[in-house]
Amino acid sequence: MNMLSFLGETPTIALRLAQEKCGEEAIVVSTKKISNAKESGKDMYEVVVAIEEEGKNFNHTKSINIAQKDTLISNPKPIQTNVYDFREEILKMQAALEQVQKSLWNPKSQLYDLNIPPEFISIYNLFEQNEFDPEMTYTIMKKTIRQLPVSLKSNPKKVNDFFKLILRRVIPIKHELPLRKHQRKIIMMIGPTGVGKTTTISKLAARYAYKLGQNYKVGIVTLDSFRVGAIEQLQAYTNIMRLPLEIVKKPEELSEALLRLKDCHYIFIDTAGSSQYDVDKIELINDYQKKVEELPIEKILVMPANVKQSDLLDIYKNYSRLGVDFLTFTKLDETKSFGNLISFAHKTKKSITYFSIGQNVPDDLIVSDSTFLIDCFMNNSCVRR
Structure with a gap:
């Protein structure tokens, strides 16, 4: 030029x-x-x-x-x-402008006082692509910029490892533990329609009955008499796995069904799904709970991974009236963004128990593991093991 x-x-x-x-x-x-x-x-x-x-x-x-x-x-x-x-000077200026543009905080986040160092740009882009909560992204970035030693900033692998360490600290995980002697556990799966509660129960029943080598006795109770084919689906699974199934249509019948399964180590209760905004149907599940309130029942909220964080928060807000203990995420194979799961679990302080990564019973089930979720986050895809 x-x-x-x-x-x-x-x-x-x-x-x-x-x-x-x-x-x-x-x-x-x-x-x-x-x-x-x-x-x-x-x-x-x-x-x-x-x-x-x-x-x-x-x-x-x-x-x-x-x-x-x-x-x-x-x-x-x-x-x-x-x-x-001026060719070389112009090219240098263009490269510098591109670098500055990448490092500026996205105005949509409304957090303007943070400039991302060049060493963190690729990680920052991962947070954006994964739809990570902007406020949490800001906090993590600011803390890392301040705390990461200068000697490590020039090493991309060290930078990635540092961010993985921080993410591991913010993901609440419930580890799978064997039952104590004479202990039994009743687990109720709750959540909206179509999230995969019935399929997840089938995976868990197969896991505890056959895959852990503990000879656990497993029983299943279904309260879902509304959805067409729900009972038939569970009957098909329980027949194949030779597991007892109790069909309960009224709240007062639940205690008798649980009594008939008293010899089971694990009892899974399948509930009718409904919109998170249908408070009446959610309260109907509460009516069942009140009939057996003397029994310790663990409530696991099942939610899809392929919805935005605001939808997850709406689901949690309305189902929390049932007393949510833990979280299970399904449909991880149907999304490329995983920041919403991490952000949501951290905000609600509810630990994750399992991930469902497909429809195959019982194989497409992952025991909660922060490393697995971080790998999905870093690769923008569900990493099958």
Whole structure:
């Protein structure tokens, strides 16, 4: 890229000279007045143009005679035109601007006082792509910028490992523990329609009955008599796994059903799904609970991973009236964003028990593990093991 300077008593004259010398492909960079008639006897303007030269050499100094008939310039003098190659400088400026643009905080977050260092840009982009809560992103970034030793900032792997460590600290996890002797556990799965409660129960029943090597006796109770095919689906699974199934249609029948399963180590209760905004149906589940309130029942809220955090919060808000103890996330194979799960679990302080990563029973079930969720986060996809 060459820069050429042309002078004339008017901008039009100077521009005409530039076009005659350089052609129509010249790009005008600047036009300015460099002298006036009061000081030097005549006005004088400078036009600077840029031109890409291919196969044509310019000398670093070039004389241009502007004493032409139409220039109206008396006593013409050769004018020295300095030619500079600004290609490298322009490319450097473009690269610097791109870096600055990437490091500026996204205005949508309304957090303007934080500039992301170049070393953290790739991680910051991961937080954005994973729809991580903006306030949590801000806090994590600010803390990391302040705490990460300077010696580690130049090492991308060390930077990634540091962020993984921070994420591991904010993800609440409930680890799977074996039952104590003579202990039994009743687990009620609650949540909206279509999140996969019945399929998740089938996976868990198969896991505890056959995959842990503990010879656990497992029973299933269903309260879902509303959804077409719900009972038939569970009956098909329990027949294959040779597990007892109790069908309960009224709240007062639940205690008798649980009594019939008293020899089971694990009892899973499947509930009818409903919209998180259908308070009446949610309260109906509460009616069942009240009939057996003397029994310790663990409530696990089952939620889909492929919805935004505001929807997760709405689900939690309305189902929390049932007393949510833990979380299970389904449909991890149907999303590429996992920041909403981490943010939501951290905000609600409810530990995650399991992840469902597909429809296959019992294989598509992952025991809660922060490393698994962080790997999904870092790769923008469900990482199957």
